[in-house]
Amino acid sequence: MTKVVVGAHYGLKDWLAQRITAVVMAVCTLIFVAVLLSGGPITYDSWKALFTKGLMGLMPFLTLLFVVSALIHAWIGVRDILMDYIKPTALRLAFEVVTILWLIGCAGWAVRILWRL
Amino acid sequence: MPDLTAKRRRPLWFNLSPLNLPVPGLVSIFHRVSGLLLFLGLVWFLFLLDMSLSSESGFAHFRSYVGHPIVKVAMLALLWAYLHHFCAGIRYLFLDIDRGVDLSTARRSSYAVLAVSLALTAFLGVKLW
Numbered sequence A: 001m002t003k004v005v006v007g008a009h010y011g012l013k014d015w016l017a018q019r020i021t022a023v024v025m026a027v028c029t030l031i032f033v034a035v036l037l038s039g040g041p042i043t044y045d046s047w048k049a050l051f052t053k054g055l056m057g058l059m060p061f062l063t064l065l066f067v068v069s070a071l072i073h074a075w076i077g078v079r080d081i082l083m084d085y086i087k088p089t090a091l092r093l094a095f096e097v098v099t100i101l102w103l104i105g106c107a108g109w110a111v112r113i114l115w116r117l
Numbered sequence B: 001m002p003d004l005t006a007k008r009r010r011p012l013w014f015n016l017s018p019l020n021l022p023v024p025g026l027v028s029i030f031h032r033v034s035g036l037l038l039f040l041g042l043v044w045f046l047f048l049l050d051m052s053l054s055s056e057s058g059f060a061h062f063r064s065y066v067g068h069p070i071v072k073v074a075m076l077a078l079l080w081a082y083l084h085h086f087c088a089g090i091r092y093l094f095l096d097i098d099r100g101v102d103l104s105t106a107r108r109s110s111y112a113v114l115a116v117s118l119a120l121t122a123f124l125g126v127k128l129w
Helices: A012-038 A044-056 A060-084 A089-115 B025-052 B056-065 B069-096 B101-129
Strands: none
Touching: A012 A044, A012 A060, A012 B069, A044 A060, A044 B025, A044 B056, A060 A089, A060 B025, A089 B025, B025 B056, B025 B069, B025 B101, B069 B101
């Protein structure tokens, strides 16, 4: 080994963020599935109402929390995959930039969908 | 200069190691593949959400769109990816806190992840359509 890594928490923040966002999304998923399975047949009005004032008005907040978590979680995951398989630095950097822009675009779209309601 | 090396053809070695991949390894690579699938499917999911929440007619269009067999198969694949990523992720959270790290438990939990995610995909798939 030519490079000695000294110091602490190399990548610890990302590691932790990956797990915290995972738990947040898992809880949101369970709540969402429970709401869907407990409700009756879905119409446009009930579907729209779910996202605007579902769960006593908590649904918009939960959805936003999910979107932000997904953004962070996906970025760390995709970055890990890129680090493993794409060795040339310039190419990997290009992929990483595209991934970041893509994810920010997706999050923006999600916010726009929910904002419009 | 005479070629002193490679007098005989060396035997071909087929890489059969994927066939010997242990189940926890299978869960691991599926976790990665499903995660990538979800990343790639994200934009399509947003497209569907946008359509379903846009208007009354958009919702009706969404209904007929997801009724198409090819769309159903694609959604089922993404549903599996989500559920597998979900189940395997919970397993990894337990491994992170040193629960179930011995070999036999790790193997059994791997089988459980594969089975539960497939069963849930079937259950929710039937439930949704």
